[in-house]
Amino acid sequence: MRKKRKGSETDASKNVQNEDELGQTCDSRSSNIRSHYSLEDYSRLKKKCKEDASTQPTGSFKSRLAGIATAPPCGASSSLVPPGRGLKRKIGCIDVNTQMGRKNKIEEDYVKFDVIGHGKFGSVWLCKSKVSGVEFACKILRKGEETVHREVEIMQHLSGHPGVVTLHAVYEEAECFHLVMELCSGGRLIDQMMEVGQYSEQRAANIFKDVMLVIKYCHDMGVVHRDIKPENILLTTSGKIKLADFGLAMRISNGQTLSGLAGSPAYVAPEVLSGNYSEKVDIWSAGVLLHALLAAVLPFKGDSLETVFDAIKNVKLDFHSGIWETISKPARDLMARMLTRDVSARITADEVLRHPWILFYTERTLRTLTIKSKLKSQVGGSSRHPVILPGPELDESKTDAGSRHEDSHAPSSSESLSDKSEEQDDSGLVDVLAVAISNVRISEPKRSRLCGPTGPIEQQCSSNMTTNNLCRAF
Numbered sequence: 001m002r003k004k005r006k007g008s009e010t011d012a013s014k015n016v017q018n019e020d021e022l023g024q025t026c027d028s029r030s031s032n033i034r035s036h037y038s039l040e041d042y043s044r045l046k047k048k049c050k051e052d053a054s055t056q057p058t059g060s061f062k063s064r065l066a067g068i069a070t071a072p073p074c075g076a077s078s079s080l081v082p083p084g085r086g087l088k089r090k091i092g093c094i095d096v097n098t099q100m101g102r103k104n105k106i107e108e109d110y111v112k113f114d115v116i117g118h119g120k121f122g123s124v125w126l127c128k129s130k131v132s133g134v135e136f137a138c139k140i141l142r143k144g145e146e147t148v149h150r151e152v153e154i155m156q157h158l159s160g161h162p163g164v165v166t167l168h169a170v171y172e173e174a175e176c177f178h179l180v181m182e183l184c185s186g187g188r189l190i191d192q193m194m195e196v197g198q199y200s201e202q203r204a205a206n207i208f209k210d211v212m213l214v215i216k217y218c219h220d221m222g223v224v225h226r227d228i229k230p231e232n233i234l235l236t237t238s239g240k241i242k243l244a245d246f247g248l249a250m251r252i253s254n255g256q257t258l259s260g261l262a263g264s265p266a267y268v269a270p271e272v273l274s275g276n277y278s279e280k281v282d283i284w285s286a287g288v289l290l291h292a293l294l295a296a297v298l299p300f301k302g303d304s305l306e307t308v309f310d311a312i313k314n315v316k317l318d319f320h321s322g323i324w325e326t327i328s329k330p331a332r333d334l335m336a337r338m339l340t341r342d343v344s345a346r347i348t349a350d351e352v353l354r355h356p357w358i359l360f361y362t363e364r365t366l367r368t369l370t371i372k373s374k375l376k377s378q379v380g381g382s383s384r385h386p387v388i389l390p391g392p393e394l395d396e397s398k399t400d401a402g403s404r405h406e407d408s409h410a411p412s413s414s415e416s417l418s419d420k421s422e423e424q425d426d427s428g429l430v431d432v433l434a435v436a437i438s439n440v441r442i443s444e445p446k447r448s449r450l451c452g453p454t455g456p457i458e459q460q461c462s463s464n465m466t467t468n469n470l471c472r473a474f
């Protein structure tokens with residue numbers, strides 16, 4: 001029997017795991033909030049996890065952001081599957097430029113150092129090229145997973161984009177593959193998020209734009225990632241983001257739909273839970289990420305997988321009160337457009353990138369833009385306090401993500417309009433804003449159906465959660 005890896009389009013019941021393995025998964029949720037369940041395992045786990053759901057440590061800072069991860073625990077599958085079956089014949093799809101094959105041994109070319117990460121399917125090691133002295137990350141994928149070849153092939157397909165972890169070489173051994181990848185020494189976005197807490201809009205927009213650029217690239221290249229979450233976004237030493245873990249990624253052609261449970265529960269789009277879906281699932285997951293960046297809390301929560309899924313399908317988020325009162329209207333508008341359950345109304349990656357909120361905070365001309373305050377010119381002084389450029393305004397009648405704080409979306413002077421800013425005149429400011437706004441083309445139906453048939457989304461807390469845990473921003 002060939003084992004299908006996490007998220008493959010398969011009937012979950014075909015994946016045989018014994019009760020011990022399921023128990024191990026549930027236990028690991030208690031001890032490590034970052035590795036919990038696969039959606040595939042959900043149906044098998046839900047019964048067991050229901051029993052101990054009330055004892056889970058849901059209130060930690062980390063658990064609010066960590067989501068619920070994707071795959072069966074390490075070792076869950078390997079004992080069931082004869083190594084190499086099904087994979088060998090497919091390794092041909094791996095690019096010869098990176099395929100070292102069986103003849104070359106990784107030890108001949110690289111020195112292996114410490115483990116730098118643990119995934120569900122093995123460890124990731126730091127290694128160093130004997131020839132160049134350059135450091136890399138080496139991920140070991142055990143054979144026996146039908147989709148291992150797909151992960152490798154998709155990484156190769158996408159390699160070259162600055163937002164994708166580059167795959168340098170693939171070494172094959174009897175029981176595993178070694179993927180030599182670009183090293184991302186800056187850790188994971190999730191870890192940064194747990195340190196930072198709530199991001200400023202300026203910072204969130206700049207990170208988020210890079211995330212969306214790589215998602216757009218994936219979609220343009222016919223790839224759906226299916227597991228967008230901050231755990232899978234790595235950082236370089238200079239802080240650049242790199243999308244990683246293509247273990248769930250699928251090729252998709254225009255108009256094609258996917259099926260099969262895949263993703264991480266807290267980030268999964270509602271249509272994944274109910275049947276066919278497309279690349280728009282990545283937009284939803286990115287919307288969840290944006291919510292977490294801006295509010296420091298996940299939008300869809302619960303004390304069990306069932307309640308999380310129920311929230312994803314039914315909860316109405318309220319972007320009008322609480323922490324959202326301090327967040328700009330355009331930011332909330334963008335989130336609402338991404339977290340709409342109506343897939344046809346959900347905006348595309350391209351539209352996200354042209355949204356005024358993104359443009360305002362990330363366009364170079366806007367970011368460095370400052371104008372002399374009228375006061376300053378009137379008094380002829382040399383005030384160091386520039387007039388803060390207001391954020392883009394959307395017609396509130398066309399969005400249900402309205403704001404009560406009209407000025408709250410302006411970047412703080414310390415983060416965006418600093419001493420380095422150049423002075424520009426008012427006409428320049430208007431021109432740039434006009435360009436920014438005119439770049440946004442979101443169709444009317446989409447504007448008026450922001451949150452799908454259920455109307456505006458309201459954030460709710462599970463009655464099982466106290467204000468000290470999941471519902472409280474950190």
Ligand SMILES: Nc1ncnc2c1ncn2[C@@H]1O[C@H](COP(=O)(O)OP(=O)(O)OP(=O)(O)O)[C@@H](O)[C@H]1O
Nearest residue numbers: 071117118119120121124137181182183184245247
């Ligand atoms: N290129 C890299 N540079 C630095 N660290 C990395 C790199 N790739 C992976 N890691 C580390 O290893 C961890 C596991 O990697 P990855 O997510 O690819 O494995 P996985 O088995 O697919 O995991 P999972 O399915 O649990 O997300 C990452 O969370 C990260 O900490």
